[in-house]
Amino acid sequence: MAILVTGGAGFIGSNFIQDWFANCNEPVINLDALTYAGNPNNLNTLPAHAAHTFVHGNIADRELVGELLTRHTIRAVIHFAAESHVDRSIHGPEEFIQTNIVGTFRLLESVRAHWNTLEPAAKTAFRFLHVSTDEVYGSLAPTDPAFSETNRYEPNSPYSASKAASDHLVRAYHHTYGLPVLTTNCSNNYGPYHFPEKLIPLVIHNALAGKPLPIYGDGQQIRDWLYVRDHCGAIRRVLDAGQLGQVYNIGGWNEMANIDVVKILCAALDKESPRADGKSYATQITFVKDRAGHDRRYAMDARKIERELGWKPAETFTSGIAKTVRWYLDNAAWVQQVTSGEYRKWIATNYS
């Protein structure tokens, strides 16, 4: 028996696989297309006992996925693979439709065909866990209550619309075919192996490189930050004990305005790796043109997963940011490797 992880060379997927082998020995088959965001080096530090098999391939390849499901006696699929960056979805939505919607559909079809061949006990035990986002619920006004699992879907970006579509497909496969699915919707993650196109790693990278720290619009947009390994623990918990067909919101109970996040990062870097001229990294903060259609506020009501499954985050923002800044300072070679070539083109396009 094994689990199939899609997108396991990306940020959360690779953290999930590391977290998995820190907690058990069950084999993992990791299917990843290695887009710009996928990096097999993210898994270099797996322990020697880790039964990890990397497969370079696409979730939309039905033949390959069908073969993996059968050959490795897969008992659960944890579906991370996606195009994940909102800004990229604004510049070029096509890939988001292909991967997040068509890719998820094809994956569901492969899984459904396999699941139908299983013996009754294996069929009952099988799980398809779909990893989604808080962005499907849209944007909150300052005094609105946090998103609960019953909020209506109001996605505002091509990225969130494509994730919303995938959530609906997963739901429909449960309702129509009885596929044993679970869906998790999570808030903004941060931590090691976060690709430096996203706010927190971009700011750390730019600060150390002496570059501007770009704040979109007025910097008062609010996100609910969660340390990535907490997210991984929540997914394991949902996989073990979640009720079939149910949705679980996951969040950090940690709403913060972007400008405050960036100031905290600057203060942490001032302490851990001070600038040669003695000035604060905060002097590099630069307000730039806002993101098109920028959602103002996200906040997750994560009481259901706490009440029903006993999960809540272990890290505070202070402890999680300290670990994250330390990781980036200690892993300059990783940052160097992922910020060459295509990355430079992206930065030039997005911030021009």
Ligand code: NAD
């Ligand atoms: P990421 O962009 O870092 O990684 C995505 C991975 O998927 C990469 O390794 C990439 O190579 C792979 N991939 C892309 N297309 C593929 C395809 N067609 N077939 C196989 N592999 C493919 O993303 P992430 O930040 O790790 O996010 C993982 C999942 O979690 C996504 O579904 C995302 O929507 C969701 N999510 C992310 C966050 C966050 O804050 N990062 C929060 C909530 C939910």
Ligand code: DAU
């Ligand atoms: O909420 C969950 C989502 O969080 C995930 O579903 C997405 O996959 C993930 O990318 C993330 O989306 P965001 O758009 O919230 O993350 P990002 O790091 O791109 O931006 C965080 C906030 O910071 C957002 O309000 C935009 C702002 N920002 C971002 C960048 C890259 C800036 O002000 N400047 C920047 O340069």
